Amino acid sequence: MAFPGLQHVAITVSDIGRSTEWYTRLLGAEPVLTEDEEGGEFHHVVYALDGGSLFGLHTHMGKESKDRADERRTGLDHISFGLSGTAELEQWRDKLDSLGIQHGGIKKAHYGSGISFRDPDNIALEFFIAPGT
Template sequence: MLMTGFPSITHVAVTVTDLETSVPWYSRLFESEPVLDEDTGPFRHVVFAIGGGMLFGLHHFPDAVASAAFDARRPGLDHVAFGCADREELERTAKRLDSLGVRHGGVVDAHYGSGVSFKDPDGLPLEFFAPPAA
């Protein structure tokens, strides 16, 4: 059976060490409160609706496995990027991160677009990204 088009991503979930730290941090980043906070038994998850039908979830496992800090060289998810319409919006977003006290690498330009990289309280890599100018 052929697909008519590849489906869009509906949600991303990341595992965090402390919801008491991460939920307020992401609430400030997304400028919204969670739409779901549920304990499923094996884990608790808190979910944000971040626009365009996209959900972003935070998972916390009470029996979490302690591990080394994030390493982009280890197989797994490298980062999550949130879209900006253009470089000007990206610059405004970088200033907003400054106002939130979120350290970032500044706007970095490449032939395929521009991005601002930063990390959440657990060191998980995030980015705001804008396509190249037309």
Template sequence: MSVSDLSVSEPFYTKLFGTGPAMTLSDGPFQRRVFALSDGQLFGLTQHEAVRSGDRFDPSRVGLDHVGFGCSDPDAVAAWRDHLDAAGIEHSGIVEADYGLALSVKDPDGNALEFFMLAG
């Protein structure tokens, strides 16, 4: 995930995931922090040297719409809601739709994240 300022995004994601980065990389024209998530997935944040000033995420542009994290059941979605509340991170609340349950969050750059459980 490209971010504009790691000094702002890293603390947000540390709060979100409840753990700090497992790796720091700086072997290119960028700085990167990689989080090792509890399910074995890796999630990376990258601040490129050539950041466009004032640029913000927009899901209507070609590219990323949002990042979704699957939850196994309604209790797992509720656990994320409770964690976000405890961490002081604003969110959408749990939304019920015909496809399942969704809980949405935006990071400091406006990047959209969703914790969801598919119906059925």
């Protein structure tokens, strides 16, 4: 039996309004859903990504720690968005520049190439291409 692919990723953010604005600009799309969970435990904003995956932002009704993300703590290290090749990677570099989002430039390694950047809560994100693409 094959292990299934990811259906969605959800991250906790400290300021849902700020993060919704930031991710809407980055993704170039409006959320497909924004609602309180029926039990009242959290509010989520969800985006549909190409390929059928969903990307969600959660706030836990003021109970989140407000700490900035740190990949050295146990938990999330980073989220990587897959691209098809160098030209697309360069386009995303240019889009990050146009949005004023700081990044580390295109880095090349034997396992692939990517651009790393961070969201308003310091969550590490990257655009990535496999080697030879």
